[in-house]
Amino acid sequence: MKEVKEAFGKLEQYHLLKKDPLVRQHLPHTTNYSKEQLDCFAQAHPVVFIKHNTSGQGRGVYRLAREEGAFYSLKGYSLQGEKIDQSMTLADVHKTLQPFERFGRTRPYIIQEGINSVTTDGQHVNIRVHVQRMDGQAIVGGMYGSTAHEENGITNMRRGADAMPMQRLLSRYLNVKPDEQQSILKQLSAVSISAANLIAHQYDCRECGVDLGLDKELKPFIFEVNITPGIGGFNKMDKRVWKQIIENRKKMSTSL
Incomplete structure (x- = not known):
């Protein structure tokens, strides 16, 4: 396994993710x-x-x-x-x-x-999926949605985006029926875990923050993967999820 590079370029990442048949279907050109x-x-x-x-x-x-x-x-x-x-x-x-x-x-x-990942009233949507490796297995440690109020479409928390639980994003902002939400969440998890596994096999990282959007058909698209993900958004969204990610990190460190 290779060491993590100081600058894991977005283009290098794109070409790596394209190697997986599942992930390739969820990448914008x-x-x-x-x-x-x-x-x-x-x-x-x-x-x-x-x-x-x-x-x-x-x-x-x-x-x-x-x-x-x-x-x-x-x-x-x-x-x-x-x-x-x-x-x-x-x-x-x-x-x-x-x-x-x-x-x-x-x-x-x-x-x-550009993927038209927007709410029903036109706010830009981003979904962060935090993937952690526990006992050699990739799991979803947490997931939240965020919306941007500005027209630039940048849904970064440091640029004023609002974090919220996925159920609230899907129900209130995307009008997804409850019986359809689980299918979308499973897709987001599967794509994110596959992407994180690709990254982990190439670089020595135990966590990934996968940023995704949903097009008008609610198909997930990966915008990029962060190999040094922050978890501040989870602290704002749900402290219980944030604490669980911290607990997972402790278990990961003791298993080295």
């Missing part, structure tokens, strides 16, 4: 960022996400949406955490993302197909 790919993705998809390959906490993440004519809406946060909300051409989008390209320095971004 993703590739390395370039001006040419920006043009291609912008033409193919009404919404795309551009993410710095190694940043976290919602920094260096942008939502690009088609507007009228040759203009596009660029919303998100810079690598410094500054809020971005502008309308511009694709040429200007590229200049904004790569301001030092003329000096031969470029920033490593990926570009990802």
Whole structure:
């Protein structure tokens, strides 16, 4: 088993996850960022996400949406955490993302197909599944949903997203009937465990935070996997789940 790299890139992660037949069905199309790919993705998809390959906490993440004519809406946060909300051409989008390209320095971004994971009233939805390895088996330590009030679609807790129990997200925000909820939860768990197992076989990590969305057919899509996941969202959502994750961590440490 390999050691965890300091910067486990999002593109490297995408190609690793594609190796599993089940997980592959739940991945949005993703590739390395370039001006040419920006043009291609912008033409193919009404919404795309551009993410710095190694940043976290919602920094260096942008939502690009088609507007009228040759203009596009660029919303998100810079690598410094500054809020971005502008309308511009694709040429200007590229200049904004790569301001030092003329000096031969470029920033490593990926570009990802936008999944329309939204509530019935248009708020963007993210689901965090915390997977832990207990006695060699991957289990779901906890799961919660979050919604973003801003139009940039960034549902990171550090960017103002609200955490909530899955039952509340599915019932109140997605209008999923009780008898259908268990099927969705099982899908989310199965996909997350499969993804976490792939990561664990490649890197020495005992926990993963899998971030997913649900498209209009309520099919899960993996946005990314965090191999150093925080659990603050669980503390806000349900302290009992947070305490159980902590207890699992203690058991994991004693089994080494």
